Amino acid sequence: xxxxxxxxxxxxxxxxxxxxxxxxxxxxxxxxxxxxxxxxxxxxxxxxxxxxxxxxxxxxxxxxxxxxxxxxx
Amino acid sequence: xxxxxxxxxxxxxxxxxxxxxxxxxxxxxxxxxxxxxxxxxxxxxxxxxxxxxxxxxxxxxxxxxxxxxxxxx
Numbered sequence: 001x002x003x004x005x006x007x008x009x010x011x012x013x014x015x016x017x018x019x020x021x022x023x024x025x026x027x028x029x030x031x032x033x034x035x036x037x038x039x040x041x042x043x044x045x046x047x048x049x050x051x052x053x054x055x056x057x058x059x060x061x062x063x064x065x066x067x068x069x070x071x072x073x
Numbered sequence: 074x075x076x077x078x079x080x081x082x083x084x085x086x087x088x089x090x091x092x093x094x095x096x097x098x099x100x101x102x103x104x105x106x107x108x109x110x111x112x113x114x115x116x117x118x119x120x121x122x123x124x125x126x127x128x129x130x131x132x133x134x135x136x137x138x139x140x141x142x143x144x145x146x
Contacts, residue, residue, distance in 0.1 A: 012144065015129075015136035024133060026140055040113065040127055040137075052125045054113055056088075058146050060097060063088035064113075065141035067099055071085065073135045 008047065009036045021045035029055070081120065082109045094118035102128075 010028040017023045022042045030036040038061055041053020056064070083101040090096045095115045103109040111134055114126020129137070 013136075013140040015133045015140065024127070024129075026137065042127075051127075053127050054097070054115075054125065056097075060088045061141060061144070062146045063086075064099065065138070065144075065146065067086040067088065068134060068138040068141065071134070071138075073131050073138065 004031060005033065006031050007036075012038070018042075022051070031055075077104060078106065079104050080109075085111070091115075095124070104128075 007030045008027050009030055012026040012028065014023045014025050022044055024040070024042050027039050028036045029039040038056040038058065039053055040056060042051035043049070080103045081100050082103055085099040085101065087096045087098050095117055097113070097115050100112050101109045102112040111129040111131065112126055113129060115124035116122070
């Protein structure tokens with residue numbers, strides 16, 4: 001995965017951090033120079049390494065927000 | 074990934090579906106018989122194949138909900 005060029009355009013926020021300093025973040029990322037997409041995944045403290053994750057469109061985030069707002073968390 | 078035993082305990086909801094019928098879903102999944110975690114990823118129409126995704130705790134979903142509710146989507 002590290003061979004795919006990417007650029008973090010915006011860090012929307014961090015939703016957790018583990019003992020090793022890896023953070024689960026929602027970012028706006030451009031992959032391979034394409035139009036940026038939202039992206040939810042873990043990152044090492046220096047943003048050098050990434051874990052598995054999902055890319056999400058704004059519409060998917062809207063649907064996810066609706067789901068979460070209906071949950072008893 | 075298909076070698077890891079898992080059980081979908083609850084489908085919380087679907088946030089999108091592509092032209093091939095793959096759905097991006099939020100599920101509550103037990104991996105390897107462990108305590109179930111929330112999980113956001115793509116699934117084939119028959120749930121036989123999965124895409125990459127992230128597992129999330131209830132606390133991470135709460136933080137994510139707060140982030141999303143603060144966004145202008």
